[in-house]
Structures are given as C-alpha cells and as structure tokens.
Amino acid sequence: MSLERANAAEDTIDLGAGLCLHGTRMRFDRNEEIFGEDEPAEYIYRVVSGAVRTMRFSSDGRRQILTFQLPGDVFGIETDEVHTFSAEAVCPTEVVMVRRSLLEKAASDDARATRRWLELTCQDLRNAQEHALILGRKGAGERVAAFLLRFSDRFTRGQELDLPMSRADIADYLGLTIETVSRSFSEMERTAAIDLPSSRHVVLRNRSALMQLQAA
Amino acid sequence: MSLERANAAEDTIDLGAGLCLHGTRMRFDRNEEIFGEDEPAEYIYRVVSGAVRTMRFSSDGRRQILTFQLPGDVFGIETDEVHTFSAEAVCPTEVVMVRRSLLEKAASDDARATRRWLELTCQDLRNAQEHALILGRKGAGERVAAFLLRFSDRFTRGQELDLPMSRADIADYLGLTIETVSRSFSEMERTAAIDLPSSRHVVLRNRSALMQLQAA
DNA sequence: CGGGCGATTGATTGCCTTCAAACGTGGTGG
DNA sequence: CCACCACGTTTGAAGGCAATCAATCGCCCG
Numbered sequence: 001m002s003l004e005r006a007n008a009a010e011d012t013i014d015l016g017a018g019l020c021l022h023g024t025r026m027r028f029d030r031n032e033e034i035f036g037e038d039e040p041a042e043y044i045y046r047v048v049s050g051a052v053r054t055m056r057f058s059s060d061g062r063r064q065i066l067t068f069q070l071p072g073d074v075f076g077i078e079t080d081e082v083h084t085f086s087a088e089a090v091c092p093t094e095v096v097m098v099r100r101s102l103l104e105k106a107a108s109d110d111a112r113a114t115r116r117w118l119e120l121t122c123q124d125l126r127n128a129q130e131h132a133l134i135l136g137r138k139g140a141g142e143r144v145a146a147f148l149l150r151f152s153d154r155f156t157r158g159q160e161l162d163l164p165m166s167r168a169d170i171a172d173y174l175g176l177t178i179e180t181v182s183r184s185f186s187e188m189e190r191t192a193a194i195d196l197p198s199s200r201h202v203v204l205r206n207r208s209a210l211m212q213l214q215a216a
Numbered sequence: 217m218s219l220e221r222a223n224a225a226e227d228t229i230d231l232g233a234g235l236c237l238h239g240t241r242m243r244f245d246r247n248e249e250i251f252g253e254d255e256p257a258e259y260i261y262r263v264v265s266g267a268v269r270t271m272r273f274s275s276d277g278r279r280q281i282l283t284f285q286l287p288g289d290v291f292g293i294e295t296d297e298v299h300t301f302s303a304e305a306v307c308p309t310e311v312v313m314v315r316r317s318l319l320e321k322a323a324s325d326d327a328r329a330t331r332r333w334l335e336l337t338c339q340d341l342r343n344a345q346e347h348a349l350i351l352g353r354k355g356a357g358e359r360v361a362a363f364l365l366r367f368s369d370r371f372t373r374g375q376e377l378d379l380p381m382s383r384a385d386i387a388d389y390l391g392l393t394i395e396t397v398s399r400s401f402s403e404m405e406r407t408a409a410i411d412l413p414s415s416r417h418v419v420l421r422n423r424s425a426l427m428q429l430q431a432a
Numbered sequence: 433c434g435g436g437c438g439a440t441t442g443a444t445t446g447c448c449t450t451c452a453a454a455c456g457t458g459g460t461g462g
Numbered sequence: 463c464c465a466c467c468a469c470g471t472t473t474g475a476a477g478g479c480a481a482t483c484a485a486t487c488g489c490c491c492g
Binding site: 030139140176177183198199213 | 456
C-alpha cells in the first residue's frame with residue numbers, strides 16, 4: 001500500500017508547497033523525439049531517468065542544442081501554445097508527462113503554482129544567458145572545460161562523470177564540430193586535467209586546471 | 217489637468233489588466249551603468265526613450281551583450297534577489313524604475329500580475345534561445361543579417377533604421393569583432409542589400425537578400 | 433584648424449573546420 | 463565463439479574564415 005503510494009507519487013511534477021500535478025510515465029528510446037518544434041504544447045515533462053536534449057534548427061538544417069535535461073529537470077513548460085523548440089531522448093529515457101491544462105488549472109487556482117512556474121522559467125533564462133556567454137566569447141578548449149564543469153555536479157559520482165550524450169551532441173551544444181570536441185578532450189588528457197578511460201567516461205583529475213581552462 | 221494625468225500615467229510599468237506599478241523616471245547618459253551584476257535587484261525598469269544593453273562578462277573581461285532593450289521594453293525583472301547581469305545606457309536614455317517590492321506585492325495580490333511577469337520572462341527566454349542559435353551556428357555575415365532583420369521592426373521608419381549602438385556593441389552582441397562587423401556591413405553594401413549613408417543609419421534595400429543571407 | 437574617437441580597410445596570423453583515414457567497440461549473424 | 467560490420471571516436475593534413483595587428487579615414491567637437 002505504501003509502496004503503491006510511493007510509485008504514484010513518482011508519477012507527478014512537484015511544484016512545491018504540496019502542489020503535485022499527476023501525469024503518466026513514458027519511455028523513449030535513444031534519439032526518439034519527445035516533441036517537435038511548432039507542435040502544440042499539450043504536455044509538460046519531468047525527466048525520471050536518462051537524459052533529454054532540447055534543440056532548434058536553422059533553416060539549412062544546422063542543429064543547436066539549447067539544454068540537456070537530466071533526472072529531476074522539468075522541461076517543455078512555456079506560456080506559448082506551441083513549442084518553440086524540439087526535444088529528444090539522448091539515451092533510453094523515462095519521463096513523466098503532465099497535461100498542460102493541469103498546470104494552467106493549478107496556476108489559476110493557486111498563486112504559488114504560477115510563482116513556481118516563473119521560478120523555473122527564470123532558471124532556464126539564466127542558463128540560456130550563461131550559454132550565450134560561452135557561445136559568444138569562448139574558444140574551443142574553454143567551451144569544453146566549461147561544459148565538463150557545468151555538468152560535473154549533475155551526472156557525477158565523485159570525480160567521475162558518465163556522459164549520456166555523444167560527441168556530436170556536445171559539439172552541437174557548444175557550437176563546435178565533433179572533431180574539435182574530440183581534440184579538446186584529448187588535449188585535456190595529455191595535460192592531465194582529465195582521464196578518459198572510455199569516450200563517455202570522464203575522470204576529473206585536476207579540477208582547478210579545468211577552472212583555469214574555462215576562464216574565458 | 218489631463219496633461220498631468222497623462223504624464224503620471226507614463227511613469228508606470230503596465231502589467232496589463234489595469235495593473236500599473238508606479239515608479240520614478242530617471243535619465244542615464246551614454247555608457248552610464250544602470251545596474252551591475254551581483255548588485256541587489258531593487259528595481260525593475262522600462263525603457264521610455266533611448267536604448268539599453270544588458271550584458272555579462274567572462275572572468276578575463278570579455279563582454280557578451282545579452283539583449284538590447286528598446287522603448288517599451290521591460291528589463292531587470294528576475295526572481296533572484298541579485299542581478300545576474302549588468303545594464304547600461306547605449307545612448308542618452310530615459311527609463312522608469314519601479315521598486316521590486318511593488319512588483320512582488322502586486323504578484324502576491326493579483327494572480328494576473330504573476331502571470332504577466334511569467335510571460336515577460338518566457339519572451340526573454342525565447343529571445344535568448346534564438347540568440348544561442350545565432351551564436352552557435354551562424355557565420356559572420358549571417359549573424360549581422362540576422363541582427364538587422366531582428367531589429368528592423370523595432371527602430372525602423374519604413375526601410376530605414378537608426379542604430380543607437382556602436383559597432384563594438386553589435387560585435388559584442390553577435391560574438392564577433394568590430395572589424396568583422398564592419399566588413400560585413402561593407403559587403404552588404406557592395407551586394408546592394410543595404411545602403412549605409414552613415415555608419416549608424418542603415419537602409420534596407422533588398423530585404424529578401426538579407427533573409428537569404430541570414431539563412432544559416 | 434587640430435585632436436580624438438569610432439569606423440573602415442588592408443595584411444597577416446591562427447584557430448577551427450573540412451576532408452580523409454584509421455581505430456575501437458559493441459552488436460549480429462554465421 | 464569468432465568474424466565481421468556499423469557506428470562513434472580519434473587522429474592527421476589542408477584549407478578557410480574570422481581574429482589580430484596596423485594604418486587610414488571621416489566626423490564631431492573643442
């Protein structure tokens with residue numbers, strides 16, 4: 001019984017102050033689309049396990065990854081009726097999806113829900129601005145170092161991170177090419193800032209060296 | 217009497233639905249700081265005339281301009297207690313500043329105020345994401361063309377725009393150097409996409425050519 | 433008329449991209 | 463169980479685009 005309740009509790013998006021929106025759990029395969037740009041925004045999402053990328057495409061097909069969403073992150077909540085970006089699973093991923101109408105209802109019933117929604121959006125905005133700083137004013141090595149440090153808190157166990165995403169994903173997040181990202185990793189390994197036991201597994205050997213590298 | 221009321225009405229920030237926050241008008245000289253990063257966020261602002269740039273600096277001093285705020289635009293409203301970016305007047309500028317506590321009060325009294333706040337933040341987020349696409353995936357000419365088109369609706373009279381900002385500002389907004397921006401303008405003039413009667417005055421001669429140029 | 437600042441133009445450098453090839457690993461079928 | 467294939471990654475060589483360095487121009491203001 002308490003187990004049932006615990007499971008039920010997990011299929012929600014928590015807005016704090018005891019406000020939980022109930023939704024349904026959903027699985028997505030690697031590279032499967034969760035929603036597309038210009039599609040009606042019917043649901044909001046929370047990552048349960050795995051990882052999600054949100055992205056936009058330029059008219060000639062170049063891809064810019066806007067964010068990586070990790071377990072616990074909420075995404076897809078815009079005030080717009082239509083998604084302004086698309087979202088895909090980076091790897092096999094579980095999400096909870098909640099009808100947007102439930103969020104709208106909660107927001108009109110309880111001011112704290114709107115407030116929480118606002119705070120989530122502000123957080124996204126700060127992240128986007130930090131991202132703009134990286135894209136506009138940093139060199140390749142600096143971008144990759146900043147990437148590792150930015151996500152080291154999130155998918156880390158000690159100093160070891162397991163990257164769920166490919167080099168192509170990192171490249172499209174940082175505005176670089178696959179090759180340049182790979183070279184930056186190799187360079188960091190040669191300078192003993194990191195270890196690369198495998199391409200997706202990074203060990204931060206010298207965090208302060210990374211901090212210095214990142215310092216655009 | 218009616219004139220007095222009209223003037224008073226202008227010293228407000230309008231949240232829609234009849235919600236107006238009263239503030240005080242303020243003038244800033246060219247390049248004068250309005251607020252700085254990490255300063256307590258005591259006020260929110262609306263541009264009355266002139267133009268404002270918001271920006272962040274990397275640790276070694278490189279500047280990234282995040283947005284240009286034009287008359288009518290509201291800026292400086294974050295949920296954070298502290299500004300995460302700084303703001304300066306691009307040219308002699310008038311703003312209305314409203315105590316943040318007034319906004320917080322309005323938001324806790326009226327759900328529509330929070331909702332409006334949320335919508336403004338979402339708009340900022342969309343702009344930031346569009347900006348990321350430009351910074352991450354476009355070449356120099358494409359960036360400058362996108363810049364002209366993006367702002368052509370705002371400070372335009374017909375096909376003529378008066379840029380309030382310097383080449384340095386444009387460069388720091390687009391993640392380029394002054395020289396590259398200048399060369400892009402010259403190139404556009406040579407290909408008859410624009411005219412440049414003076415460095416701050418641009419005439420859009422061939423809008424579809426610009427659209428094509430921008431198409432990353 | 434002279435000074436200063438912003439903008440333009442030119443020459444060169446350097447970093448990242450592009451093109452190309454080899455490597456390694458995980459998965460599949462023989 | 464091993465061979466083979468596909469795909470992601472790494473590495474190398476060459477080229478291109480924007481940054482840098484440097485000089486001139488034009489304009490506003492004193």
